[in-house]
Amino acid sequence: MVSRRIKDLSYAIRDVAVIANEVKKSGKKVYHLNIGDPIIFDFMTPEYITRSMVKAALSGKNFYVDSLGVDELRNEICSLENHKNSINLKPDDILVTSGVTEGIFFILAGLMENQNEILIPGPSYPVYINYTKFFNGIPIEYELDENNDWEPNIDDLRKKITDKTQAILICSPNNPTGALYSKKEIKDIINLAGEHDLPIISDEIYDQIIFEKEYSCPASLSKDVPIIGLNGFSKAHLATGWRLGYIYYKDPDNKLSNLKEGLEKMARARLCANSIAQYAAIETLQNPGPHTEEMVRKLKERRDYSYKRLKQIEGLNCVNAAGAFYLFPKIDFKEFPKWKTDKEFVIDLLKKTGICTVYGSGFGVHGKDHMRLTFLPEIETLETIYNLLEDFLK
Template identity: 75%
Template structure:
């Protein structure tokens, strides 16, 4: 009765929540380290941005807006990108979406033909895999190499380009590994894309949540290869539930005109993104405030604490994340461990301790034997969590 499209959909991050809810119902406290939503913890949407949203609704800006997005917001975004990343885009190169998630849907829908391939990092955000399959395409994972601090394995990527490949996607900082790609690696990926005449899709949602390294914007390194960048207001501006994101096109040789036109049609078909949140987003860009810096400072402390604790636990190894807010430790499964795989581990963990993480295989084949834990909770909660995890593994 229902289509394969929906029966095949999987989303490990929310699937685990179903088991966690059962555990909570039984009366045990659940520690939600599964969802990457800072606003659920002690990071709150800045008041001046919320005020701007309230003003917009009281001013009566509750109507459908332009399908491509409010022009003033598109202009502010182009200025912001040009300033931050030394690009030369205009408002016409920006399309407002309902979060980066809708941006991913649009771009994959716009580029993937049946049984054609899209190269995505492995492990990575499950939505890429989901939408590639949803549109009858084939997601092909190129390796992020754990033995090399999760750096993209360029030889592996190159080997996986075929005559069916339609795009290369990169996400730096990456979810779930936290790796921030170096400029050198990004350039190598762009060069491969150029060689095979492929567009690059760049998910930049964590560009401002970086600890030691600098963010390199792929478009800033590309002279001719077309890049579709994606970013939004969920993470850096602490407005996850508002669902505002955007796509921008860096297209020095006008290779994306057809895609741009097609995505405009898609945008019209779904009317528009949330109107009042767009007016508030203008305010967030015009008066950036210091909430992002404050958040990064707090997160760095939480990362350092979590990383230190994890490293002290026998049977676990972990690379220190350079960006985003996830740890992606590897569990040493062997003949002495009672769990067969990461999924069994995560389900047993939440049942016995209340710690709710996500199994690594939910992030693609390269994620297996790992678990993902956010370090968004405060230090007191993290201390309890790591004490529980330590006992659990004993």
């Protein structure tokens, strides 16, 4: 026996990993371009952060901590967000979660029921789709326009607002496209949300991983439209496995007070986020090291190399990434009639070459005919990967 809710869950990013394991068992080397985890490559969690986690454990901080997060960490996060985005949060506006993933789970638990709707970007990070359905809501994808650097199509978004819409979700820098929403588009979304009295959910997990365009934070552009922000320590602080993130509320008119209270109940019901990771995070925020800058520098080189190689391949068309660590090329099936769908293409690529990517249709209807690849490996590995890809397509 298993509930329909669970049976219907799918997560392409990890689903391809199952096939990758079979390929590995057959003795073939697998190149993991499917998972957005820098730590499995040559990016290390900075030693001083790891030491502070060990210190916290050795000094006995292995107990349940406050459900809303350790006070000192909430203070530090509050100062960080206020400084980064010129906003004016109070520590009480912060809820520490087990990664952004748990934050998304909480927010959707708080907003979705009875087939009501949430507007999410399309293509979409699959977690938004999964959890919305899990809580009996309907994910409605507004178009990110590939012909316009994957910027959100505001007319499409406007058309999709109904009396069942509960919120508009923004993910910038974006997974899977690598796009940054421009300031103008974010302002337009805020205005639309204001007209319809909707909150904005802003997933900012990649806000520190930006290559050239300027990052615009919805909370810093909104006067009174409530913003529910999400961020964490997985990417910028290279601690994916520690599972630590947070929700912040910018809500000057207290429109979110019921939701906020509800999410605090959710937090208490699951006891707390990882205690020792929270103590390490305090250290990280008090003594920010050079690791984020260093990572962005390396990633930019790897992005440039990957983009250059992809552009040379007839039949793959790619918008360059402005942030995060993903490229999302379109596969021209006229050029490659051997394969019929993106899933077929990606699985065959994996079986023949060991290159593990994710099929675009795993990111919702707008992802069809694409594939997502990370540019996390070192250049020498990327070189091998793109040589294999070229041979495969020949």
